[in-house]
Amino acid sequence: MKLEGTMKIGPEGHLWIGGCDTVALARRFGTPLFVYDEAYLRARIRAFHDAFATTGLRYEVAYAAKAFCALAMCQLVQEEGCALDVVSGGELYTALAAGFPPERIHMHGNNKTMAEIEYGIESGIGAFVVDNFTELEMVEEAAHRLGRTVDVLLRVAPGVEAHTHEFISTGQQDSKFGFDRATGQARQAMARVRELNHLRCIGLHAHIGSQIFETEGFIAAIERMAEVYEEGVRMGLPLAVLNVGGGFGIRYTDEDDPLPIRQYVEAIAGAVKSAFTARGLAIPAVWVEPGRSIAGPAGITLYTVGTQKVIPGVRNYVAVDGGMTDNPRYALYGAKYEAVLANRAHEAADEVWTVAGKCCESGDILIRDARLAPPRPGDILAVFGTGAYNYAMISHYNRIPHAAVVFVRDGKTALVVERETWADVARFDRPLRYEAEGETAAVGGAIR
Structure with a gap:
């Protein structure tokens, strides 16, 4: 994959963007994480x-x-x-x-x-x-x-x-x-x-x-x-x-x-x-x-690698801590992406893995047949070209909180969208309570 913008591979073998080590970004801000150059x-x-x-x-x-x-x-x-x-x-x-x-x-x-x-x-x-x-x-x-x-x-x-x-x-x-x-x-x-x-x-x-x-x-x-x-x-x-x-x-x-x-x-x-x-x-x-x-080429998404499932002679699956909630484009129209293990970006990508998300959907796939170095739990996976129509299409399916967004420049970071918590996902829920005829409930109304 051609590295665009300020992306490079540092001497320690990590992927860098905007003068920042993506591994350090993942550690500081958590994953999934959208990063913009x-x-x-x-x-x-x-x-x-x-x-x-x-x-x-x-x-x-x-x-x-x-x-x-x-x-x-x-x-x-x-x-x-x-x-x-x-x-x-x-x-x-x-x-x-x-x-x-x-x-x-x-x-x-x-x-x-x-x-x-x-x-x-x-x-x-x-x-x-x-x-x-x-x-x-x-x-x-x-x-x-x-x-x-x-x-x-x-x-x-x-x-x-x-x-x-x-x-x-x-x-x-x-x-x-x-x-x-x-x-x-x-x-x-x-x-x-x-x-x-x-x-x-x-x-x-x-x-x-x-x-x-x-x-x-x-x-x-x-x-x-x-x-x-x-x-x-x-x-x-x-x-x-x-x-x-x-x-x-x-x-x-x-x-x-x-x-x-x-x-x-x-x-x-x-x-x-x-x-x-x-x-x-x-x-x-x-x-x-x-x-x-x-926006597209300037953005990447960082994930943490989790579980694996190897079906001999069929397919190798590796799962990450995001998925169709932060990138539904493969599920929608088979969009293709390329990725690298950001903490081992210097290693040869000589294995084929299908990158799956954590949602309860068979179609929750991010990349089919990605070429990667052998993934291990805890690795940081960077998916390229995710600056457009990824965060824009983010959802709460399976009640998964929205990811954070960070801008990077000259080694500095700006958190521009905060990560949601589990409590944030439920913040507009209300307990079941029927209103009697004539009662006024705080529902509907103006949206601004």
């Missing part, structure tokens, strides 16, 4: 800025918070000049609590609740990315009631399938996301938003999938989106933005071969210039929404 997070963001700076385009890099959202991450991306893409009231609350400027926040989601819409409007977020006709009317209703005019982008399904897993492909026609281009829904949505008094349509949005290792899909989507954009301009919409989403691939295993960030950006910029110039349209501002490509 802060310098590499910032370097990934700066690579997008540097690439766009050479294109001459107006642009915006909006970090997709769904990849990993915490106060510290929101603060970091703000410091690096990013906007923020949130998909729920919880992510919006976290961003605002971190002091993120609301005007630089966009809200996504195919089923925003009225509470989330109102929260966004009242907070003064920069724009809603509207996903369907129902939402158009909901945002209009809320804006009217609150006496605001709201900027929106219309999400369009351009009918482009990127080369990715079907569960994370979102730009094709058969998708829960966006107004379909082929059947005329996008045109109808533009016509409807033009009629509404409290919505201002400033742009169009498309996201064609995730873990994309080529540029052809982006180019094809941009060409189709330019056609839709031209129709919107003819209708008199104040369009100024084309948001091409994210989906830029990262390396999980040596089988993956992601393009450099600059190559993605140059292809997108070239396609926008070509498609819009050919139609005599002003070149729009180009927005992108990288999430995984920023």
Whole structure:
């Protein structure tokens, strides 16, 4: 496995990241433990800025918070000049609590609740990315009631399938996301938003999938989106933005071969210039929404090795103290990872082991057929590329507490998410007690 960012193997044979010994991190903070290389997070963001700076385009890099959202991450991306893409009231609350400027926040989601819409409007977020006709009317209703005019982008399904897993492909026609281009829904949505008094349509949005290792899909989507954009301009919409989403691939295993960030950006910029110039349209501002490509490579997860089960001639299992509760991606869609024994990283990985979690599920697997040095109880296992969609998808299955999250930089550590305890897992439980007719119980109500 190629070591990314500041990762290295120290003279004692331990894996180091951010100037910190991962074995010492595990000892100090416990496991499972998510560790982020802060310098590499910032370097990934700066690579997008540097690439766009050479294109001459107006642009915006909006970090997709769904990849990993915490106060510290929101603060970091703000410091690096990013906007923020949130998909729920919880992510919006976290961003605002971190002091993120609301005007630089966009809200996504195919089923925003009225509470989330109102929260966004009242907070003064920069724009809603509207996903369907129902939402158009909901945002209009809320804006009217609150006496605001709201900027929106219309999400369009351009009918482009990127080369990715079907569960994370979102730009094709058969998708829960966006107004379909082929059947005329996008045109109808533009016509409807033009009629509404409290919505201002400033742009169009498309996201064609995730873990994309080529540029052809982006180019094809941009060409189709330019056609839709031209129709919107003819209708008199104040369009100024084309948001091409994210989906830029990262390396999980040596089988993956992601393009450099600059190559993605140059292809997108070239396609926008070509498609819009050919139609005599002003070149729009180009927005992108990288999430995984920023957070993913910069994060690792540390586990403590526990039990083993060897089935001669069949499979070798080694279990760790986490699993599908902190990384459900193998269970969801067979995601692949690579790992190393962090306390013996210098030893030859000449055995094949399937890394299992501690949940009561046969499918609780982290890595199938990982090449490792012979594991022993108490070893520290480091799994690479877990910075995106791992902590973000964490669960309390089997009442397992959530792991802690640490940022590391120049040999220093910052605990940015505390580890939960068993008591934390049960903190919202209440004993069984039925309320008599007319009694008021402290249930439900506002969520903010």
